Amino acid sequence: MKPLLSARNLSVHFPITGGLWKKTVGHVRAVRDVSLEIRSGEVAALVGESGCGKSTLGFSLLGLVPPTSGEIEFSGQAIDIRKPASWEPFRRDFQIVFQDPYTSLNPRLTVFELLSEPLQVHGLVPKSGLRAAATGLLRQVGLPPDALDRYPHAFSGGQRQRICIARALGLRPKLLICDEVVSALDVSVQAQIVNLLLELKKTHGLALLFITHDLSLVRSIADRVLVMYLGSIVESAPAAALFQSPRHPYTRALLDAIPTLDKSKRPKPLAGEIPSPSHPPPGCAFAGRCPRTLEKCRNEKPELMVGENGSVACFDPLPSP
Amino acid sequence: MPLLRVEDFSLGFRNGENMTAVTDRVGFEVRSGETFALVGESGCGKTVTCLGLLRLLPAASSSVLSGRALYRGRDLLRLTAGEMRSVRGAEIAMIFQEPSAALNPLMTLGAQLRLPFRHHRFDGDPETRIAELLRQVGFADPDRVLLSYPHELSGGMLQRALIAHALLLRPKLLLADEPTTALDVTVQAQVLELLAEIRRESGLSFVFITHNLNLVAQYADRVAVMYAGRIVEEAPVSAFLKNPRHPYSQGLLEALPRLDSDGQALRPIFGTVPSPEYYPKGCRFRDRCPKAFDRCVEDPVFTQVGQGHKVACHLYPS
Numbered sequence: 001m002k003p004l005l006s007a008r009n010l011s012v013h014f015p016i017t018g019g020l021w022k023k024t025v026g027h028v029r030a031v032r033d034v035s036l037e038i039r040s041g042e043v044a045a046l047v048g049e050s051g052c053g054k055s056t057l058g059f060s061l062l063g064l065v066p067p068t069s070g071e072i073e074f075s076g077q078a079i080d081i082r083k084p085a086s087w088e089p090f091r092r093d094f095q096i097v098f099q100d101p102y103t104s105l106n107p108r109l110t111v112f113e114l115l116s117e118p119l120q121v122h123g124l125v126p127k128s129g130l131r132a133a134a135t136g137l138l139r140q141v142g143l144p145p146d147a148l149d150r151y152p153h154a155f156s157g158g159q160r161q162r163i164c165i166a167r168a169l170g171l172r173p174k175l176l177i178c179d180e181v182v183s184a185l186d187v188s189v190q191a192q193i194v195n196l197l198l199e200l201k202k203t204h205g206l207a208l209l210f211i212t213h214d215l216s217l218v219r220s221i222a223d224r225v226l227v228m229y230l231g232s233i234v235e236s237a238p239a240a241a242l243f244q245s246p247r248h249p250y251t252r253a254l255l256d257a258i259p260t261l262d263k264s265k266r267p268k269p270l271a272g273e274i275p276s277p278s279h280p281p282p283g284c285a286f287a288g289r290c291p292r293t294l295e296k297c298r299n300e301k302p303e304l305m306v307g308e309n310g311s312v313a314c315f316d317p318l319p320s321p
Numbered sequence: 322m323p324l325l326r327v328e329d330f331s332l333g334f335r336n337g338e339n340m341t342a343v344t345d346r347v348g349f350e351v352r353s354g355e356t357f358a359l360v361g362e363s364g365c366g367k368t369v370t371c372l373g374l375l376r377l378l379p380a381a382s383s384s385v386l387s388g389r390a391l392y393r394g395r396d397l398l399r400l401t402a403g404e405m406r407s408v409r410g411a412e413i414a415m416i417f418q419e420p421s422a423a424l425n426p427l428m429t430l431g432a433q434l435r436l437p438f439r440h441h442r443f444d445g446d447p448e449t450r451i452a453e454l455l456r457q458v459g460f461a462d463p464d465r466v467l468l469s470y471p472h473e474l475s476g477g478m479l480q481r482a483l484i485a486h487a488l489l490l491r492p493k494l495l496l497a498d499e500p501t502t503a504l505d506v507t508v509q510a511q512v513l514e515l516l517a518e519i520r521r522e523s524g525l526s527f528v529f530i531t532h533n534l535n536l537v538a539q540y541a542d543r544v545a546v547m548y549a550g551r552i553v554e555e556a557p558v559s560a561f562l563k564n565p566r567h568p569y570s571q572g573l574l575e576a577l578p579r580l581d582s583d584g585q586a587l588r589p590i591f592g593t594v595p596s597p598e599y600y601p602k603g604c605r606f607r608d609r610c611p612k613a614f615d616r617c618v619e620d621p622v623f624t625q626v627g628q629g630h631k632v633a634c635h636l637y638p639s
Binding site: 049050156158159186187188189190191192194195198213214215216217219220240243253254255257258259260261262263266267268269270271273 | 363506507508511535562574576577579590594
């Protein structure tokens, strides 16, 4: 079966301008040569630290940030990445929920208007049925019908995020990209939203691409995990395998830095800083901070090698069990 | 004698004609050399409590409704503005959540690190002290940092510079308000290890404000849980983790995503935190509490449930 979404060698570069005439003086290489596939009904998590390019990658898959080069296919149909219009036929099937529920809802529209707009644009529901459809969407995300005539300011962060999810669900998408959807929320509410998404996955067969910096959250939800560092995917593996025995030293370092309730496992800091994406090092981007660096790592960029149980981009990966 | 003892501290915010109490009779102690964590979700009043203690809230829109805050025998809430200025920064310092917002973008770090010495008496050479601290927080080349503007440094570097800034005058008590929330996990571990090391070396006391119970488990000695403007449970960290008593504390611990969860679903707390105008009468957690019963409409009082462990919940009658 064709994957729902596949990207090959996708890159996104942003020009850096300088001087009086705003000449291009360099490029920020936010996403570098990324290939990935998302299959129908699976939950894939894209993790990495801030600035690693995970959000940009998510946006570029949907054409919200135009990719510089590479190929994208939706359900086997290729997209012309140079034409923004070529994404349009797929908009309905590929939806996104953004990080900050405070800025992603128009404060001057009621919840009813917010929920019915996409339905009207795509001509899915006749005008007479809009109210019933919007009420149904609210029910799916656990909000009462009397929320319809209120404005976003009347809701808490968690409730707003439910509204954002309801709006995306209205189009019955096949894939929902969730960009840090719970990081603005409190722990007790975070769990509510995550469970809601998993419930929807079960009932609708929805595939999710969950973009987050929080690895402990990923453990509870993802089938497969993609780890990103400085614009490239360095490891991709089924969640259970990745948490049990990560292959890339960066994944290991990320896992070791997470604080847990267990005091015998002290979080281990990772020395050094992430290199600048406008001047990525010629070799492995992690070489400067890696405890296993070889001579080769500094000069040559390791490719993502597909193995039996996931893939890893490292010349000297940690042993698999 | 504790270094800081807060009793019955209530703060109010003015909203037009009305005064809304945002913290209600908050009380805790910070002992010499310990790390005391104040934990709660956003809006529970943990940050406001600290800002109120340091008298950093605008007088036009806020006021102290009741309470005392005894720091080495002196009541911080009743010092004159001038007396408070000599305590703030020199005796009690604070680190803020967002490092890039806590620094002036138009001044070099050097200029900002020298400011405390203009307002306080200090025995010794400020320049040596600054360089010494910058090295201690991990900058190999202090001179370069001094000439940098905030935008030239990363978030982790800025937070380390701010830690150095807070320690310049050798304070006895450091209030750290979510010092790592804006940072990545790998950098978070770096900054917190640094704070733990400073504490071991200098015997500094910490008030550590956070929403992250994992960090409490790793770095604090005692913990108080705040909910909707009140402290609901206070305990030594080990006792708290082993046997949390308040249903809210139990809910918070259960809602934590875990690395060893084997893909189990999370267990959220039902509902959301009410805003201060809508706090319910009696126990403020009762609308969300799975164990609520008829007595919860009355205000709970603290009951001792173990060594240094107390909880405000009707499930534990005194």
